[in-house]
Amino acid sequence: MPEVDFDVDELDADEQISRDFYRQVQVREDMLFPLAEHHTAGGEHSYYVLFDRTATWGHPGDPQYVAVHLHRHPEKRTFDFEKATLPLPxxxxxxxxxxxxxxxxxxxxPELGPPSADEATRALEQRLAGDGDHYALGYSYTRDDPDDMVTVVVLRALDERATAPFRVVVEEVDTGAWTHTLREGAFATVAEALTWCQDRLTGTAGPLPPVRPATSATRPALPSTASNPRPPGRSR
Structure with missing residues (x-):
């Protein structure tokens, strides 16, 4: 099993930052399973996607993934950090x-966790990773029952012009084939989205309502990457 190393033991920090980092992240360092990480040249910035193995014993439905951004200041020998707990990688x-x-x-x-079962899953994962900031997370529930491993997520489009602003994203793991699928549905109201999620968790949900392609008038503009080339660094 790979282990995560935050490499901050030799750094100082504001007392509150040190306390928060220990309580929120470092205290369960041996239970955080790194799925992806990237470190910029010189080690100033580190980015981690972590699977939290303690989540299965926490509150039912809790998200199981932790994103951590560490910002080290070598000249001051200090650091600060941001973290978020999220339902999908x-x-x-x-x-x-x-x-x-x-x-x-x-x-x-690709050697960690069940791979994508199909191209639709890969395409949706790419889109969520790329334009996920166009949506606000409203609700999620993760069930890690081997007989029904599922995560349901309700998102709200930040673009007020969206005709179906509430999206439900569903990840299902096939434990026999050891693959996962990701699907998306569009809803006009949050009540409809939440009702569908509850029905899915009880096994009574119908098909997800299809998502109509966004038009140029309603699609949020994607951030340009042309002027932001990848900085040197290492990933593993």
């Missing part, structure tokens, strides 16, 4: 990308 990737991590540097280790 692609959402953790998106969170890190929009904090400066190059998109092509934070790919998940």
């Amino acid at each position: 692609s959402m953790a990737q998106s969170w890190l990308i929009h904090r400066g991590c190059p998109a092509d540097a934070i790919g998940l280790n």
Whole structure:
């Protein structure tokens, strides 16, 4: 099993930052399973997608992925950090990308976790990682029952012009084939989205309503990457 090393033991920090980092991240360092990480040249910035193995014993439905951005200040020998707990790896990737991590540097280790079952899953994961900041997370529930491993997520489009602003994203793991699928549906109201999620968790949900392609008038503009070449660094 790979282990995560945050490499901050030789650094000082504001007392509150040190306390927060220990309580929120470092205290369970041996239970955080690195799925992806990237370190810029010189080690100033580190980005991590981590699977939290303690989540299965926590509150039912808790998200199982942790995104961490460490910013070290070598000249001062200090550091600060940001973290987020998220229900899907692609959402953790998106969170890190929009904090400066190059998109092509934070790919998940293909040998860890169940691979995508089909092209539709891969395409949706890519889109969530790339434009996840166009949505706000409203609700999620993760069930790690081997007989029904599923995560349901409700997102709200930040573009007020969206005709179906609430999206439900569903990840299902086939434990026999050891693959996973990701699917998306569009809803007009949050009540409809939440009802579908509850029905899915009880096994009574119908098909997801299809998502109509966004038009140029309603699609949020993607951030340009032409002027942001990948900085030198290492990923593993």
